[in-house]
Amino acid sequence: MWHLSFKLSKNSYLQTRQAPKGGTIMTKWMNINGRRVVFEEGETVLEVATKAGIFIPTLCARPDLPSFGACRLCIIDVEGNRTYPNSCTLPAREGMVVRTATPDLQTVRRNVFQLILAEHPSYCIICKEHDECEKVRHGEYKAGRVIGCFTCSNKEICEIREISEYLRVKDIRYPMLYKNLPLERDDPFLVRDYNLCILCARCIRACQDVLGYSAIALTKRGHDTKVGTILEVSHLESGCVFCGHCIDVCPTGALIARGSTWFGTPDKSVTTTCNLCSHGCQMVIDVKWDKVVNVHPPYELSARREYCVKGRFCIPALVNGRDRLKYPTVKRKVIKEEQYPVPWDEAITHTADKLKGYKPEEIGIILSPSLTDEAVYLLLKFAQRVSTNPVVFIEEDIKNLQSQGVKAIFSTFNSNVFSEFDGLEFLILQDIYQSNSSDTAEVVLPTTMFAEEDGTKSGEEYMKYAINKAVEPPGEALPSWIIVSRLAQSMGLDGFNHESIENLQDEIRNAEPLEIPKVSKQQLEYMGVPIADKVEEFRLYITSKRAINQSKGKGVLDVQI
Structure with missing residues (x-):
């Protein structure tokens, strides 16, 4: 319950x-x-x-x-x-x-509930074998349509089941009617089965009254009343921003996230902070088999704050991507020059030895604004010890390093600029996915995403948010702060021997506040990785929205996310 x-x-x-x-x-x-x-x-x-x-x-x-x-x-x-x-x-x-x-009140309440059940697939609720089924069946059965509790992916959190247990409803005295409405699967992120809808209008109130949109409404009248869009246009055209709050407040399984169903009860749920932008949205990451299977707001924030489509629907695919970087590599020429996996100690030693051969004015440090505060702090500290050039945060400033005679770069996000950087002799790339920059780099160091590490993140108005580890990183990928710490120690720099994240945080509390450029909510990349390249649903969303905007005479890049 x-x-x-x-x-x-x-x-x-x-x-x-x-x-x-x-x-x-x-x-x-x-x-x-x-x-x-x-x-x-x-x-x-x-x-x-x-x-x-x-x-x-x-x-x-x-x-x-x-x-x-x-x-x-x-x-x-x-x-x-x-x-x-x-x-x-x-x-x-x-x-x-x-x-x-009171007994009379419960009788009336039970009758009202039976009327609701009469138009909701509720055979499992009133079945005489219900109790026995609950004992022997250990999960839901995937099906094209929901005809009962055991074919509903929302079974374990269905509020109708909870109310039926409270009222002890064992039969339905009214004729049962299946609405036979078509399943709506015409957008990349949601599946809508309004045969399960009880017209509570929670989704509409969350959309209109709380978030200020009008993407959905109660349409038609009388027995034909249903939730839908005005003039029955697609949700992509109705002004829906795919924040997912309609899913979060739905008491049944009428609204579900397309990519996060049929996993059953999560093994654990971890509250953390989304790091795709600087908005600082609190979120719960559901974990099954040590994989991120769903992301949603905490219950108390389910309808109070607008979440962007990236944070609400794209994180599982980003974190679980099969082509994530798993092992450090160093470019060597065996038959031909290419990247070869090496142990961490060898990669760190190779990087440290080569960096020692460059003058401070020849070294550039490029910082991703998506890093945790701990990683940013250590990288800034590292840059002060090895380089005289200002730390670069954004891609537009990378080209400035070229005019300053930089020959060696340590970058925490990938950029196409590296392939055009004249005079670049040594590129160390810390990344989460293989990219064009990986081919240019001599050393590639696999790092973690925010769902795979602990730390903090400074968001808007300098608020600090907790980032909590939910899953293990792929292969041997390490948090950025550990990579920097090990590299600095290998170069013989003191003050980098932090034993834990807590030890590092203690040091940061006594340091000056960090000045980090904020990441816009409209940003389409994470640590330089285009999200649309890794999340097919997001690519379809961006493509469709741009096509719709173009047909309406708007700019093709004017996409609300």
């Missing part, structure tokens, strides 16, 4: 209500199930009950969305009322006496 227990224990929305400017919050009292409960002016009965640890079932209400009153499951018995009002829309009043689970 993951969702239920979370709502009772971590309802951060209810805990952060602020007083109006220049005023105070007035606390009052009411009675719920015989308990005297305090509440604040403006709270609904559902909010008051949730804050007090009293469970009221609901399928449409969420603390981070405006009230809607669609599912009618949160009805309550209010002393003096002739009807059962929705607790999610009813303001709490001083002295109100409320009961949440």
Whole structure:
């Protein structure tokens, strides 16, 4: 019962209500199930009950969305009322006496829930063999269409199943109807099966009321009402930015991420910070078989902050790419000159020995803004000891190194400029994927992505965010700070013998604040790697959006991500 227990224990929305400017919050009292409960002016009965640890079932209400009153499951018995009002829309009043689970109320609630189930594939819920199936079946069965719980990839987090257990629904007294709507798979990132939709409108409220978009709405009327786009255009044309919040708030499996289904319950989930730009979005990485299988916001941020399509859908493919660099290589001529894998000690020694042969004015250091603060700090410290040239952060400045007589470069991201760099004798490339720069480099050092290391990242307004390791890196890839530390030690430089990331962070706390260029949210690369080259869905998205923009007379590069 993951969702239920979370709502009772971590309802951060209810805990952060602020007083109006220049005023105070007035606390009052009411009675719920015989308990005297305090509440604040403006709270609904559902909010008051949730804050007090009293469970009221609901399928449409969420603390981070405006009230809607669609599912009618949160009805309550209010002393003096002739009807059962929705607790999610009813303001709490001083002295109100409320009961949440009387026998009559539960009967009405059970009937309402059966009406919902009548138009939702719910055969597994009412099946007489349900309990036995739960014991002997250990996962979902992949199927083209969902006809029951065991063919639904959302089975383990389905809120309908949780409500059915709470209400102990064993049959449906109403005729069951399968809507037979077509599955919608016309965009790169989402699969929509509105046969599972219960019209709670959570997705619409997250899109319109919280994020300020109008990509989807309730269309048609009466029995034919469904979630869709205006005039039934594709989501690529409707203004959808593919932030994925509609998926995060959906109580059923009507909306799912195309590339993150059928993995079952993750082995672990790690909260970290996305490092694809400087926005500092908190995210949860789901891990299965030591692979990143899904990325999503923490529950309390599911509908409050817009996530870009890159961070929401592209990270698993980026991290799990088969052509990730796994072993350090050094260019040698055996039959022909090419890169050959070598042990780390040999790669570091070879690099250190060659760098010692260059004067400080002949060495250039190129920093990727996507690095962790720890890696940036050590690289800046390293640059002060071995080079007299300013550290370069952006590609436009790399060409300036050429005019300064630089002959050896240590770069933490790849660039096509290297192949045109006159006078470049020695290129050390620290990278995550093979690239054109890898062919130019004499030494290639495989490094980790942010999902594979611990550290911190300075984001917008100099906020520091925690980066937590979720999976092991491929092969022998190492975090950037370790590579720099080992290289500096091999060159005989003192002050680089950090035993752990915590030891390095202690040193950084006493240092000057880092000045690092921010990475734009519109950036289409990560550490110099074009995301569209590694994530097919993102390439289709960019290509389609550019074609749509061009057909509307907009600039082909005007793509909102």
